Amino acid sequence: SQQGEEDPQALSIQEGENATMNCxxxxxxxxxxxxxxxxGRGLVHLILIRSNxxxxxxxxxxxxxxxxxxxxxxxxTASRAADTASYFCATDGIQxxxxxxxxxxxxLTINP
Amino acid sequence: xxxxxxxxxxxxxxTGQRVTLRCSPRSGDLxxxxxxxxxxxxxxxxxxxxxxxxxxxxxxxxxFSAQQFPDLHSELNLSxxxxxxxxxxxxxxxxxxxxxxxxxxxxxxxxxxx
Numbered sequence: 001s002q003q004g005e006e007d008p009q010a011l012s013i014q015e016g017e018n019a020t021m022n023c024x025x026x027x028x029x030x031x032x033x034x035x036x037x038x039x040g041r042g043l044v045h046l047i048l049i050r051s052n053x054x055x056x057x058x059x060x061x062x063x064x065x066x067x068x069x070x071x072x073x074x075x076x077t078a079s080r081a082a083d084t085a086s087y088f089c090a091t092d093g094i095q096x097x098x099x100x101x102x103x104x105x106x107x108l109t110i111n112p
Numbered sequence: 113x114x115x116x117x118x119x120x121x122x123x124x125x126x127t128g129q130r131v132t133l134r135c136s137p138r139s140g141d142l143x144x145x146x147x148x149x150x151x152x153x154x155x156x157x158x159x160x161x162x163x164x165x166x167x168x169x170x171x172x173x174x175x176f177s178a179q180q181f182p183d184l185h186s187e188l189n190l191s192x193x194x195x196x197x198x199x200x201x202x203x204x205x206x207x208x209x210x211x212x213x214x215x216x217x218x219x220x221x222x223x224x225x226x
Contacts, residue, residue, distance in 0.1 A: 042217035043202070045216065092212070102147075
């Protein structure tokens with residue numbers, strides 16, 4: 001089963017609005033990462049937040065991590081049409097595991 | 113261009129056949145990961161190599177095998193192909209062998225089995 005589960009599965013907003021996506025996971029982690037995938041293309045690493053961090057920013061991206069609730073959120077501010085993509089959270093699963101496990105993703109559509 | 117090169121980009125083959133997917137990691141990266149992405153299963157981890165050695169194994173079928181060569185490129189071999197093997201196959205690389213750093217993904221190989 002997937003370690004990460006994103007919510008919602010799909011999100012459609014107007015350009016300029018903020019988009020928030022959530023991720024829940026099941027076991028202890030070392031870090032949680034977010035990736036973007038444009039339709040049918042490779043995933044692009046957006047941001048990594050370590051288990052001892054609570055919030056991280058990168059440009060218009062803000063990621064929070066709540067290890068007590070085993071959840072993370074990705075906020076994209078002032079959305080643009082180019083932000084239309086699928087967004088995945090990924091965790092390293094059981095501590096010490098050597099691989100990233102990806103959730104099913106949130107499909108974000110930004111309407112002009 | 114992410115720096116991770118996958119060939120071919122598209123592959124159409126018949127059931128029962130064997131194919132080889134190739135991946136060249138980003139320069140300097142020692143670790144290669146293979147993932148399968150399908151609509152119903154999402155992104156599934158298949159296998160990881162680090163500096164030529166198998167490091168971790170996921171949901172990889174016995175019909176599938178992989179290796180990493182001394183020049184660090186990797187090949188994923190898929191044999192006795194079935195319709196259900198149709199998917200996007202991604203290779204990713206990272207400098208270290210742990211998931212504590214971001215992965216760099218290639219653009220994928222789209223495999224269609226007919």
